[in-house]
Amino acid sequence: MAEVLVYVDHVDGAVRKPTLELLTLARRIGEPVAVALGAGAADTAAVLGEHGAVKVLTHDASEYADYLVVPKVDALQAAVEAVSPAAVLVPSSAEGKEIAARLALRIGSGIITDAVDLEAGDTGPVATQSVFAASFTTKSRVSQGTPVITVKPNSAAVEAAPATPAVSELSVAFSAQATGTKVTGRTPRESTGRPELTEAAIVVSGGRGVNGSENFAIIEALADSLGAAVGASRAAVDAGWYPHTNQVGQTGKSVSPQLYIANGISGAIQHRAGMQTSKTIVAVNKDAEAPIFDLVDYGVVGDLFDVVPALTQEINTRKG
Amino acid sequence: MSLRIVVTVKYVPDATGDRHFADDLTVDRDDVDGLLSELDEYAVEQALQISENSDDDIEVTVLTVGPEDAKDALRKALSMGADKAIHVEDDDLHGTDALGTSLVLAKAVEKAGYDLVISGMASTDGTMGVVPALLAERLGVPQVTLLSEVSVEGGTVKGRRDGDSATEQLEASLPAVVSVTDQSGEARYPSFKGIMAAKKKPVEAWDLSDLDLEAGQVGLEGSYTTVDSAAERPARTAGTIVKDEGEGGKQLAEFLASQKFI
Numbered sequence: 140m141a142e143v144l145v146y147v148d149h150v151d152g153a154v155r156k157p158t159l160e161l162l163t164l165a166r167r168i169g170e171p172v173a174v175a176l177g178a179g180a181a182d183t184a185a186v187l188g189e190h191g192a193v194k195v196l197t198h199d200a201s202e203y204a205d206y207l208v209v210p211k212v213d214a215l216q217a218a219v220e221a222v223s224p225a226a227v228l229v230p231s232s233a234e235g236k237e238i239a240a241r242l243a244l245r246i247g248s249g250i251i252t253d254a255v256d257l258e259a260g261d262t263g264p265v266a267t268q269s270v271f272a273a274s275f276t277t278k279s280r281v282s283q284g285t286p287v288i289t290v291k292p293n294s295a296a297v298e299a300a301p302a303t304p305a306v307s308e309l310s311v312a313f314s315a316q317a318t319g320t321k322v323t324g325r326t327p328r329e330s331t332g333r334p335e336l337t338e339a340a341i342v343v344s345g346g347r348g349v350n351g352s353e354n355f356a357i358i359e360a361l362a363d364s365l366g367a368a369v370g371a372s373r374a375a376v377d378a379g380w381y382p383h384t385n386q387v388g389q390t391g392k393s394v395s396p397q398l399y400i401a402n403g404i405s406g407a408i409q410h411r412a413g414m415q416t417s418k419t420i421v422a423v424n425k426d427a428e429a430p431i432f433d434l435v436d437y438g439v440v441g442d443l444f445d446v447v448p449a450l451t452q453e454i455n456t457r458k459g
Numbered sequence: 460m461s462l463r464i465v466v467t468v469k470y471v472p473d474a475t476g477d478r479h480f481a482d483d484l485t486v487d488r489d490d491v492d493g494l495l496s497e498l499d500e501y502a503v504e505q506a507l508q509i510s511e512n513s514d515d516d517i518e519v520t521v522l523t524v525g526p527e528d529a530k531d532a533l534r535k536a537l538s539m540g541a542d543k544a545i546h547v548e549d550d551d552l553h554g555t556d557a558l559g560t561s562l563v564l565a566k567a568v569e570k571a572g573y574d575l576v577i578s579g580m581a582s583t584d585g586t587m588g589v590v591p592a593l594l595a596e597r598l599g600v601p602q603v604t605l606l607s608e609v610s611v612e613g614g615t616v617k618g619r620r621d622g623d624s625a626t627e628q629l630e631a632s633l634p635a636v637v638s639v640t641d642q643s644g645e646a647r648y649p650s651f652k653g654i655m656a657a658k659k660k661p662v663e664a665w666d667l668s669d670l671d672l673e674a675g676q677v678g679l680e681g682s683y684t685t686v687d688s689a690a691e692r693p694a695r696t697a698g699t700i701v702k703d704e705g706e707g708g709k710q711l712a713e714f715l716a717s718q719k720f721i
């Protein structure tokens with residue numbers, strides 16, 4: 140059976156959920172071979188095996204942390220040359236897309252970004268994309284070379300498929316470009332203890348209607364009652380009420396949770412671009428004409444300062 | 460010292476319009492008003508700021524690859540304050556994918572001459588966000604991408620990249636390819652004077668032969684990807700909307716419970 144390379148997104152050996160989703164998708168088109176790079180790479184093997192990786196290729200070197208993107212491209216290219224895969228799958232993060240693009244160019248292949256589904260086709264994998272702020276669904280293929288496809292988080296349910304992977308060290312020769320862009324400083328993001336925005340099953344967001352950073356406590360309380368991640372509109376972020384890393388939308392994160400709750404958000408096209416594929420959409424907005432109501436499964440026309448605390452209280456009561 | 464900055468700008472269908480696909484599954488650019496991709500305004504802005512903050516002699520060129528109407532995007536950038544423009548236009552470019560676009564841009568940037576290329580973080584139509592990285596790969600120069608802060612001094616570009624798990628400080632020697640996010644600083648509005656001045660600024664027109672490219676390397680024919688179908692997403696079925704008369708929170712909780720979220 141053909142092998143499919145899966146690029147592993149991990150932090151010091153802790154594999155992020157989108158990679159496990161990729162392993163699930165990879166099994167539809169072949170046998171997953173995972174590539175894990177950097178500090179803790181070898182520690183990923185067990186969880187990758189549980190999710191179906193038949194081989195794990197690892198490599199650690201200081202270059203991965205000290206320089207931007209290119210060392211990882213060099214490594215992935217070495218993996219492609221070692222394995223001759225039928226496709227290469229990469230998580231659709233900002234960095235993942237850059238790595239995938241440069242790899243595709245080097246190996247003479249096409250690239251598809253932001254796939255939301257993947258299936259085997261007669262001439263290779265067929266990717267589904269959700270485009271124009273999720274108003275169209277396209278099916279595309281890579282028609283030249285080894286398909287390089289980046290897949291959005293939450294595109295598949297993670298399935299376990301225990302395998303005992305052969306773990307081996309990848310041999311990587313860094314290119315002249317590898318050291319071109321130095322990382323001269325790094326401040327890790329502090330964990331809030333809440334789920335990752337792009338991976339969360341439930342996202343609770345606040346917009347301009349929240350009217351002040353101190354009021355975001357209301358949004359956070361609702362999120363915590365549901366075990367949800369907190370999102371924000373660009374208006375709320377630009378006003379300095381919530382960090383940019385929590386922005387949902389075209390220039391923020393794109394989320395696709397089971398449940399999205401928009402509070403005090405009008406539903407501008409650029410916001411919709413980042414949440415329209417959520418399975419169930421709920422909104423609280425005092426303006427009955429707000430465009431967000433065109434999207435909702437359930438909407439409450441009302442003041443969020445009344446509705447949201449009441450909702451939180453009711454949830455906490457029910458949970459007892 | 461003098462510094463040549465090339466800003467890549469894309470002409471895109473207005474996101475608030477009725478965007479759709481043509482029969483050949485390429486973007487229909489005739490039926491919808493086009494404009495300079497808003498995210499490229501941030502790239503023009505940073506180029507102008509680098510120029511204004513420097514004692515060097517800096518020339519800002521804006522470059523687009525696109526159909527005739529794409530001139531509008533160049534005019535907007537010129538009226539913001541760019542010095543000159545290059546328009547790569549050729550019927551054979553119709554349907555070019557990301558790899559093809561980066562090839563044409565790389566050839567054009569090399570022909571124009573550059574010390575620094577500045578791009579937007581992503582276009583507002585394809586939204587791939589890969590063209591700057593592809594350009595850097597093709598040009599063989601450092602990529603310093605997705606910057607929310609950028610500065611250039613003495614042949615070095617520095618910037619801040621706010622990533623998923625960390626904020627990174629980056630540094631590279633020129634020549635380099637930079638891309639900037641919408642966090643990099645509000646883009647200016649063209650002044651009346653700027654709009655008038657733009658009319659007199661030079662716009663060079665190049666086609667594929669000017670770049671030593673063949674039709675088969677670009678367009679639908681030269682594409683590395685194929686779109687098989689494009690279907691409009693069915694409108695969401697109308698949901699339940701209630702007015703809060705004191706029970707809105709409870710009613711919403713009821714709905715969430717019925718959907719097994721609580």
Ligand SMILES: Cc1cc2nc3c(=O)[nH]c(=O)nc-3n(C[C@H](O)[C@H](O)[C@H](O)COP(=O)(O)OP(=O)(O)OC[C@H]3O[C@@H](n4cnc5c(N)ncnc54)[C@H](O)[C@@H]3O)c2cc1C
Nearest residue numbers: 346347348372373374388389390391403405409425426443
């Ligand atoms: C290139 C570009 C990229 C962009 N990217 C993004 C992006 O990634 N994400 C994003 O979100 N936006 C993005 N935007 C901005 C977008 O166009 C909107 O400006 C933004 O989404 C508006 O945010 P909002 O809905 O919070 O604010 P508004 O549109 O001002 O809406 C606020 C809403 O809150 C309601 N409200 C007010 N008070 C209350 C109350 N007490 N109770 C209940 N409801 C209340 C109002 O009725 C209103 O509907 C982008 C724009 C551009 C041009």
Ligand SMILES: Cc1cc2nc3c(=O)[nH]c(=O)nc-3n(C[C@H](O)[C@H](O)[C@H](O)COP(=O)(O)OP(=O)(O)OC[C@H]3O[C@@H](n4cnc5c(N)ncnc54)[C@H](O)[C@@H]3O)c2cc1C
Nearest residue numbers: 251270467524556557578579581582585586587588589590
């Ligand atoms: C909905 C949709 C989906 C697509 N999916 C794919 C796909 O999966 N694979 C694929 O290969 N192609 C795809 N394409 C085609 C691709 O978007 C275009 O070929 C293209 O010009 C490059 O991608 P982008 O505009 O998304 O670039 P991005 O990488 O998002 O653009 C980043 C920056 O590059 C610069 N730039 C991009 N294009 C130009 C230009 N023409 N002139 C000047 N500067 C430019 C701008 O500064 C821009 O801000 C898709 C197009 C659409 C409309």
